């Protein structure tokens with residue numbers, strides 16, 4: 056017994072030494088060496104059906120998405136008429152078009168989400184429901200391949216005539232994505248065929264010598280690249296490039312289109328209203344006539360000349376993602392340089408600490424550098440998910456972990472906050488500070504965010520791993536496993552075990568039929584201090600490069616890699632140019648941003664001050680919000696003898712502070728315990 060204890064103590068001391076990288080630690084395994092790719096590697100996804108998630112943090116959320124969100128969203132799409140629109144367009148039901156003009160996209164997004172679920176979770180009932188829906192969609196398609204139920208039912212003479220706002224190309228892109236996802240998940244071609252017929256219809260309509268047009272809401276560009284990859288049809292890639300290159304003309308495509316629209320034409324709009332067909336152009340493009348400013352749709356400059364993120368944030372994310380996809384396929388250096396500039400602009404000047412973007416409700420998008428209001432932050436859930444889409448593509452182009460840091464920041468904070476823990480209420484706007492009035496909603500008149508949640512979460516598996524010619528990349532620390540075939544034609548499986556983001560230890564077990572030489576690329580998060588890596592228990596001293604440790608060696612089945620990332624509580628301050636967060640701090644632990652909710656405090660949130668030197672500690676609370684690590688601290692509470700009731704402004708009063716305990720929870724768990732005040736940024740003060 057005693058000898059046993061002695062061995063355990065030895066092992067513990069050895070493990071500690073390994074973790075700290077002390078001289079006691081054994082040196083790098085002989086076959087291990089750093090491999091620093093001189094050129095940007097060409098990274099590919101590990102297909103989603105080959106990635107299994109088995110994770111304490113993610114599995115419950117994905118299960119809620121699969122069992123509740125998906126069904127809730129479907130029922131709303133049925134109840135609100137978005138699905139029935141296809142029956143009306145197919146002349147199998149009577150009635151008018153329901154919902155916003157882009158309602159078809161919400162149905163396609165639901166199918167895409169359901170397809171990701173089917174890829175990893177066979178479900179005959181769900182598959183039958185999807186098949187039935189696809190049949191209804193196919194029945195609505197015109198003989199020439201056109202499909203857009205809004206235009207078909209309400210404005211058939213305006214086909215392709217209001218590209219700025221009718222969203223036909225946006226809906227088309229959503230259809231292409233759903234068609235490819237469904238085919239890849241089930242092997243069934245029905246929706247892919249609908250997508251191909253529509254893509255061919257669009258290709259025969261737009262392009263040199265044909266009609267000149269670009270989408271007002273981007274999406275079709277990235278979706279055409281996706282359809283190109285799934286079919287090998289070069290015309291789709293060319294068409295994606297054509298749509299990108301058409302942006303920023305003088306006069307704008309949209310201005311010429313506006314001048315062709317019948318000035319007195321009225322069209323149906325939300326809630327049974329009727330508006331002039333030019334109303335939205337007048338509102339968004341002609342706010343200061345005679346100027347026709349199309350920056351709302353990123354049409355202010357040709358794409359290769361853009362350096363500032365402008366306009367509607369979701370549109371911008373889809374445009375930049377489409378640019379990255381085309382750059383990936385063509386090696387277009389002009390697009391890559393532009394994407395670098397735009398990514399710097401967004402992430403150094405226009406992004407919330409939660410990884411969300413787009414502060415303003417007026418344009419659902421960007422305003423000025425460093426303008427990041429907290430209490431009325433717009434931070435649309437679709438835009439937050441868009442940050443994941445874009446930064447994932449930036450990573451695939453560069454192999455730079457900086458982009459996975461950004462992806463993770465958006466994913467674990469802004470995106471996750473977009474849905475409640477029970478899975479059937481959602482944020483459209485997602486503030487970083489709120490009063491008691493704000494709450495998530497089960498549905499919206501424009502329901503893009505709920506359908507984004509239904510589509511996005513089942514696809515999380517695609518971000519965890521990547522592969523390149525030389526090996527496998529582990530980007531996110533999420534338990535489960537991935538199997539893939541590397542370029543030599545042999546298969547490798549990696550099983551990941553971790554309690555991230557609550558703990559920073561990760562174990563990766565390699566399975567191979569016979570020893571193989573390749574590189575395992577492990578991400579070391581940019582926010583982390585010194586991390587430790589072991590191979591079969593031995594510390595390896597491989598410096599990280601571009602956010603990854605590249606371990607090149609001959610791997611054998613059963614090899615175990617350990618990674619230990621310190622998860623320290625960090626106080627963050629904003630660039631002083633962000634006036635809205637001056638004199639305040641935000642708390643971060645690992646990838647998670649924290650917030651204060653009133654329910655956890657004994658003092659009013661407005662009076663809490665967190666001194667610079669206040670001690671902060673963390674512990675795991677298994678009963679809270681499904682189990683979260685909270686941060687506790689000793690703050691001060693400002694007290695004043697006079698109430699503010701009679702003042703908006705007054706001379707400074709004598710105040711004193713008293714000690715008060717505070718408790719912060721992860722921002723992604725905010726808003727699940729009734730309506731109450733919340734703050735991400737906390738007033739700070741000197742010692």
Ligand SMILES: [Zn+2]
Nearest residue numbers: 435437503504
């Ligand atoms: Zn949205």
